[in-house]
Amino acid sequence: MDMFGAMPMAEEHPPMSKYYEDLEVGQVYRHPVTRTVTEVDNLMYVALSHNPQPLHIDEEYGKKSMHGSRVVASLWTLAFVNAQAVMPLTLGTIIGSLGYEEIRFPNPVRIGDTLRSETHVIGKRDSKKYPNAGLITFEHVGYNQREECVCRAKQISLQLRKSHAIT
Helix, strand or coil: CCCCCCCHHHHHHHHCCCCCCCCCCCCCCECCCCEEECHHHHHHHHHCCCCCCCCHHHHHHHHCCCCCCCCHHHHHHHHHHHHHHHHHHHHHCCEEEEEHHHHHHHHCCCCEEEEEEEEEEEEEEEECCCEEEEEEEEEEEEECCCCCCEEEEEEEEEEEEEEHCCC
């Protein structure tokens, strides 16, 4: 507080995450945020994405499926698992996500499941096109409360170098 009792101004820019030089193949980041999936999560996602798949919105249909119940939209699961990596790894340091590959959903997610995720650094190389950045390959993995893998995806990120930090 200053002499008038006012709180100091918040920083103009949020703290930056990991730069290209900070990331090494073999690192594993277990993300602290867990989330119990709710009916609202699933319903809002299918409504926003215009996804009318009955596996996600019709309990009676789901009961007759191989899953025995409705299942949460898989792309909601991918979005949650991937988003946990933003704060610790890419906030302010990613130039762009270049794509995803090998996206897998080995086990369904159901309403009431509690998810957690972790990110593995599985690849790293200099960018030939962008001298201010390098390419990082992340593998994002999501688990339910029984430690069953529910999502696995590789993401290629164009990651900023420290020498080109935005301040």
